[in-house]
Amino acid sequence: MSRIRLLPETVASQVAAGEVVERPASVVKELIENSIDADARKIDVIIRRGGISLVRVIDDGCGMDRDDALLSLERHATSKIRSAADLQAVATLGFRGEALPSIASVSRFRLSTRETDAVAGTEIIVNGGKLETVRDGGEAPGTQVEVRSLFHNLPARRKFLRSENTESRNIEHQIHLQAIGHPQIGFSLMRDDRILFQLPPAATLSDRIRDLYGVELLQRLAEVIDVASPSIRVYGFIGQAGLSRQTRTQQLVFVNGRAIESSLIIAGIREGYHTALMKGQYPVTFLFLELDPAAVDVNVHPAKREVRFRDPNGVRRKNFVHPAVRRPFPGKLFLT
Ligand code: ADP
Ligand code: MG
Numbered sequence: 001m002s003r004i005r006l007l008p009e010t011v012a013s014q015v016a017a018g019e020v021v022e023r024p025a026s027v028v029k030e031l032i033e034n035s036i037d038a039d040a041r042k043i044d045v046i047i048r049r050g051g052i053s054l055v056r057v058i059d060d061g062c063g064m065d066r067d068d069a070l071l072s073l074e075r076h077a078t079s080k081i082r083s084a085a086d087l088q089a090v091a092t093l094g095f096r097g098e099a100l101p102s103i104a105s106v107s108r109f110r111l112s113t114r115e116t117d118a119v120a121g122t123e124i125i126v127n128g129g130k131l132e133t134v135r136d137g138g139e140a141p142g143t144q145v146e147v148r149s150l151f152h153n154l155p156a157r158r159k160f161l162r163s164e165n166t167e168s169r170n171i172e173h174q175i176h177l178q179a180i181g182h183p184q185i186g187f188s189l190m191r192d193d194r195i196l197f198q199l200p201p202a203a204t205l206s207d208r209i210r211d212l213y214g215v216e217l218l219q220r221l222a223e224v225i226d227v228a229s230p231s232i233r234v235y236g237f238i239g240q241a242g243l244s245r246q247t248r249t250q251q252l253v254f255v256n257g258r259a260i261e262s263s264l265i266i267a268g269i270r271e272g273y274h275t276a277l278m279k280g281q282y283p284v285t286f287l288f289l290e291l292d293p294a295a296v297d298v299n300v301h302p303a304k305r306e307v308r309f310r311d312p313n314g315v316r317r318k319n320f321v322h323p324a325v326r327r328p329f330p331g332k333l334f335l336t
Pocket of ligand 1: 062077078094096101
């Protein structure tokens with residue numbers, strides 16, 4: 001007797017959501033990535049009760065016409081890759097076409113979008129994966145996604161959420177990552193009707209670090225300037241000896257604009273600091289690696305938090321931290 005069944009679309013989406021949407025901060029991450037990929041200049045995030053009762057992300061990006069807006073909610077529907085070959089060199093933050101349908105399958109979801117020159121926009125309401133309403137929308141050009149009652153139909157997942165405070169802090173951290181990774185974009189966060197920060201578009205990374213963390217921190221950072229390797233370029237800022245944290249929250253590493261966790265790079269950083277970093281302490285880094293998209297595989301982690309380097313030895317050979325960082329106030333560090 002046959003026992004195998006194809007899962008209904010909504011169930012399949014909920015299964016996918018289990019991987020992509022771990023917590024409210026994952027929703028915020030996916031939505032902001034979409035806004036960045038849509039060339040937004042400004043991204044506003046509004047959350048309530050740790051993002052569990054509400055996440056709203058508003059951008060001024062390219063928007064979608066009605067057909068695309070409807071299609072964006074289908075699984076594996078994406079404008080970012082077209083073929084297996086494109087998967088070899090992903091140049092956007094998203095590429096799987098999974099986030100929107102996944103999120104919509106585990107929340108009360110509203111998408112409102114309008115292309116720049118369109119006379120009218122489109123508003124779509126989905127409830128637990130079921131399409132409820134499609135109508136004209138009158139919002140400004142760009143896209144607004146509203147996610148309410150996250151996991152209302154997935155009690156098992158809801159139970160694993162932490163306190164509202166912790167979830168809010170996760171969201172805040174997520175926006176910090178994106179804001180540091182994309183200084184040219186303005187960001188704001190409103191939590192339970194209070195504005196937590198408003199970051200104007202910044203001309204440089206150091207301006208963004210200052211706007212987010214203050215000039216005191218900036219003064220204790222050294223700028224990393226790569227004058228060597230043409231295939232991997234490293235730049236950014238790293239904390240001078242004596243500046244460290246008890247958690248990893250300010251040890252930020254970006255590969256082609258994507259915040260990632262990489263044991264390879266973290267080991268390289270630690271090696272660079274050598275004895276200047278005490279056990280159990282983490283350095284402050286805003287390190288950026290730029291390399292050919294074809295040299296990095298981003299399709300390895302469900303939340304795209306890790307990448308695989310095609311030439312890990314090349315990355316390993318890089319000095320991420322110049323020994324001069326162990327001296328006070330070195331200013332600029334030239335990697336050779
Ligand atoms: P992916 O980002 O992997 O393509 P998503 O499910 O996140 O998959 O989004 C599906 C598609 O919807 C995107 O490829 C994009 O074309 C469109 N889209 C999503 N969010 C936005 C947005 N904020 N602005 C414009 N288009 C968007
Ligand atoms: Mg996406």
